[in-house]
Amino acid sequence: MRHPMLRRSVTVWLALALGAGAAVNFAADSPPPRAATAAPAGPPPPPTRSPLAPDAPRFTVLSAPGANPRSDRDGNFIIGPTYVAPRELEPAAGIPAGRVEQFTLESADSRFYPGIARVAPGTADPDNPRTLRLETRPQSYQRAITVYIPAGAKPGQELSFMVVHDGPRPGQQEQTLPRILDSLIAARRIPMIAAVMIQNGGGDAQGSQRGLEYDTMSGRFAEFIEAEVLPAVEARLGLRLTRKPAGRAVMGCSSGAAAAFTMAWFHPEWYRRVISYSGTFVNQQWPFNPSTPGGAWDYHTHLIADSPAKPIRVWMHVGDRDLFNPNIMTDGMHDWVAANHRLAKVLAQKRYHYQYVFALDSGHCDARVRQQTLPEALEYIWR
Numbered sequence: 001m002r003h004p005m006l007r008r009s010v011t012v013w014l015a016l017a018l019g020a021g022a023a024v025n026f027a028a029d030s031p032p033p034r035a036a037t038a039a040p041a042g043p044p045p046p047p048t049r050s051p052l053a054p055d056a057p058r059f060t061v062l063s064a065p066g067a068n069p070r071s072d073r074d075g076n077f078i079i080g081p082t083y084v085a086p087r088e089l090e091p092a093a094g095i096p097a098g099r100v101e102q103f104t105l106e107s108a109d110s111r112f113y114p115g116i117a118r119v120a121p122g123t124a125d126p127d128n129p130r131t132l133r134l135e136t137r138p139q140s141y142q143r144a145i146t147v148y149i150p151a152g153a154k155p156g157q158e159l160s161f162m163v164v165h166d167g168p169r170p171g172q173q174e175q176t177l178p179r180i181l182d183s184l185i186a187a188r189r190i191p192m193i194a195a196v197m198i199q200n201g202g203g204d205a206q207g208s209q210r211g212l213e214y215d216t217m218s219g220r221f222a223e224f225i226e227a228e229v230l231p232a233v234e235a236r237l238g239l240r241l242t243r244k245p246a247g248r249a250v251m252g253c254s255s256g257a258a259a260a261f262t263m264a265w266f267h268p269e270w271y272r273r274v275i276s277y278s279g280t281f282v283n284q285q286w287p288f289n290p291s292t293p294g295g296a297w298d299y300h301t302h303l304i305a306d307s308p309a310k311p312i313r314v315w316m317h318v319g320d321r322d323l324f325n326p327n328i329m330t331d332g333m334h335d336w337v338a339a340n341h342r343l344a345k346v347l348a349q350k351r352y353h354y355q356y357v358f359a360l361d362s363g364h365c366d367a368r369v370r371q372q373t374l375p376e377a378l379e380y381i382w383r
Contacts, residue, residue, distance in 0.1 A: 045321070046321050046322060046323055046324040046363070046364075047321070047324060048320050048321050049320050049321075049322075049337040049338075050320075051078055051320070051358055051360075053341075055338055055341050055342070056341050056358075057076045057341060057344050057345050057348070057356065058076060059076045059077060059078045059358060060075060060076065060077050060078070061077075061078045062077055062078060062079050063078070063079075063080075065082035065083070065084050066082070066083065066084030066086075066372060067079060068357075068372065068373055068376040069355060069357065069376065070376075071376050071379035071380040071383065072380075072383065073355065074353055074354060074355055075348075075355065075356070076344055076348075076356045076358070077355070077356065077357050077358070078357075078358050078359075078360060079357055079358070079359055079360070079369075079372075079373070080359045080360035080361055080362055080369070081360040081361030081362070083359075083362075083366075083368035083369055083371070083372045084372055085371050085372065086180070086371060086372055086374070086375050087183075088179070088180045088183035088184065088375045089176065089179055089180060089183075089371065091179075092183065094186075095182050095183060095186045096151035096152065096182065096186065097151055097178075097179075097182050098148050098149050098150040098151045098153075098178055098181065098182055098185075099148075099149050099151075100146060100147065100148050100149075100173060100174070100178055101146070101147050101149065101237055102144055102145065102146045102147070102168075102170070102171075102173075103144075103145055103232070103236050103237075104142050104143060104144050104145070104170055105142070105143045105145060105228070105229070105232060106140070106142060106143075107140045107141045107142070107143065107201065108140055110224070110228060111227075111228075112220065112223070112224035112227070112228065113201055113209065113212070113213065113224060114138065114140070115138060115139045115140045115141050115201060115202075115209055116136045116137065116138060116139060116207070116208070116209050116212060117136060117137055117138075117139035117202065117203055117207075117208060117209065118134055118135070118136055118203065118206075118207035118208060119134070119135040119136060119137050120134070120135065121134070122134030122206055122207060122286075124330075128288065129330060129331045130283055130288065130293050130294065130295075130331050130333075131206075131286065131287075131288035132206050132207075132286065134206060134207045134286075135207075136207050139202070139209070141201045141202050141209060142170065143198070143199050143200075143201060144167060144168060144169055144170040144172075144199040145167070145196065145197070145198055145199070145229060145232065145233060146167050146168050146172075146173070146174060146196075146197040146199075147194060147195065147196055147197070147233055147237055147239075148174075148177065148178045148181060148194060148195035148197070149194055149237070149239065150181065150182075150185050150192045150193065150194060151182065151185075151186075152192065153192065153194070153239075155238060156240055157240065158240050158241075158242050158247075159192065159193065159194045159239060159240065159241055159242060160191050160192070160193045160194070160242050160244075160247035160248065160249075161193055161194040161195065161196055161241050161242065161247070161248060161249075162193055162194075162195050162196070162248070162249040162250065162251055162273075163196050163198060163225060163248075163249070163250040163251070163260075163263070163271075164177065164195055164196065164197040164198065164250075164251050164252070165198060165200065165214065165250075165251070165252035165253075165256030165257075165259055165260060166199070166200055166252060166253065166254075166256045167197030167198045167199045167200075168197060168199065169199055170199075174197055176370070176371060176374065177195060177197070177374070178195070180374055180375050180378065181193065181195060181378075183375070184375060184378055184379065189375075189378075189379050190378055190379055190382040191247075191382060193249075193382075194239065194241065196229065196230070196233055196241075198225065198229060200213060200214065200256070201213055204255070205255075205284055205286075206284065206285075206286035207286060210255065211255065211284065211286060212286070213259065214252075214255035214256055214258060214259035214280075215255050215258060215259075215280065215284045215285050215286065215295060215296065216262075216285060216286075216289075217262065217285055217289060217291075217292040217295060217296065217298070218262075218266060218289075219262075219263070219266030219267050221259055221262070221263065222262075222263040222266060222267045222270060222271065223267075225263075226267075226270060245268065245269055245270055245271060245272045245311075246272060246273075248270060248271050248272065248273065249271070249272075249273035249274070249275070249381055249382070250263050250264060250271050250273070250274055250275075251274070251275035251276075251277075252275075252276065252277070253276075253277040253278055253365040253370070254277070254278050254279070254280050254364065254365055255280040255284065257275075257276035257277055257278060257279035257280065257316075258276075258279050258280040258281055258284075258296045260274050260275065260276055261274050261276060261279065261281075261296075261299070261312075261314070262296070264310070264312045265299070265303075265310065265312070268310045268311055268312060271312075272311050272312050272313060273312075273313050273381040273382065274312060274313070274314045274315070274316075274381065275315045275316075275377050275378070275381055276314065276315070276316040276317065277316075277317050277365055277369075277370055278317065278318055278319060278322055278323070278336060278340075278364045278365045278366075279296075279316060279317075279318070279336075279339070279340055279343070280296060280336065280339075281296045281297065281299055281300060281336075281339040281340060281342075281343050282295065282296060282297050282333055282334045282335070282336060282339050283295040283296070283297045283331055283333035283334065284296065284334075294331075294333055295333075296339075297333040297339060299343060299346075300339065300342035300343045300345070300346045301342075304343075304346045304347065304350055305346050305349065305350065309350045309351060309352060312352065313352070313353045313354070313380075313381055313383075314347060314352060314353070314354040314355075314381075315354070315355050315357075315377040315380045315381050316340060316343065316344065316354065316355070316356050316357070317340075317356070317357040317358075317359060317369065317373065317377075318336060318337050318340035318341075318357075318358060318359070319337075319358075319359045319362030319363050319364060319366050319369065320337070320358065320359065320360050320361065320362060321361070321362060321363045321364075322336040322337050322340075322362075322363065322364050323335075323336040323364050324336065324337070336364070340356070344356040355377075355380050357369075357373060
């Protein structure tokens with residue numbers, strides 16, 4: 001076991017290296033190094049990326065267990081490696097609970113997404129290293145729409161709302177988000193909002209229905225939600241969802257996070273508040289689009305820098321052991337940590353309101369990190 005003074009010295013060195021003003025708290029119960037285990041079958045685990053890497057932005061360090069950045073601060077922050085479930089998840093007397101309703105949509109009824117699936121894994125395109133060659137086939141799906149309706153919502157009342165990607169499947173329930181929303185709304189830390197949790201169409205990455213929805217660089221998925229999902233929510237549940245962009249947010253993880261940003265980027269007249277966990281701001285678009293040849297990697301390469309700033313507020317996260325080139329493409333655009341570092345930098349350069357959290361000892365879409373940070377992330381974007 002390392003000596004406590006050595007652990008303290010390393011933390012002080014990190015804070016000094018990051019620059020004056022780093023907020024450092026010392027955790028007496030920092031976990032010991034993980035014991036070595038046999039390597040699992042399959043691809044090697046992603047490497048741990050240092051917050052001091054040359055491509056990393058300058059961070060403020062918050063090392064106390066459970067510490068989050070304040071919701072009124074922009075910038076870049078380090079949290080972990082110890083994570084604590086928030087008090088907003090604990091049942092509390094006197095907090096009224098919203099209700100959750102669920103219904104399904106059939107792909108056969110959609111004019112946007114009738115459904116596809118991969119026939120076989122894709123192969124590298126020898127003529128274009130930025131894309132894959134693959135074959136798809138039609139495949140229908142059933143999409144669950146799960147809606148949290150806040151306590152106290154009155155019939156006909158115009159409700160602000162948040163779209164949540166990768167919503168639960170039919171018959172499943174999301175527990176974390178409704179309970180946190182109950183707490184935050186009751187405490188008036190966020191406005192009274194509904195949550196529209198939308199199940200993806202199935203599969204993952206290039207050639208899948210989920211990939212077609214989430215990784216495509218266009219406004220089509222936002223247009224599908226506007227034309228088919230939100231009207232169904234209003235008609236089936238008797239709700240009135242706001243048309244005002246300041247009253248709308250969107251959240252996702254992995255490709256769902258990239259989809260959240262894409263919805264706001266292509267349709268800021270609809271969405272202006274984004275929460276991104278382990279955002280897939282890499283080159284995963286399919287089919288290949290020559291106008292955005294790098295897929296979501298193009299956001300931080302040139303799209304944001306070369307465009308007038310849009311009225312989008314972003315909370316974003318990545319883990320130090322997040323994904324790293326997990327496919328056969330060798331285009332240099334598949335490092336999730338590098339992609340999120342680059343996105344944070346260009347958002348800062350363009351003076352966007354954003355908060356970026358780098359989580360230590362954390363992998364892709366880490367549930368511990370999501371639980372700890374979600375109350376503060378919601379409060380940040382709804383400011």
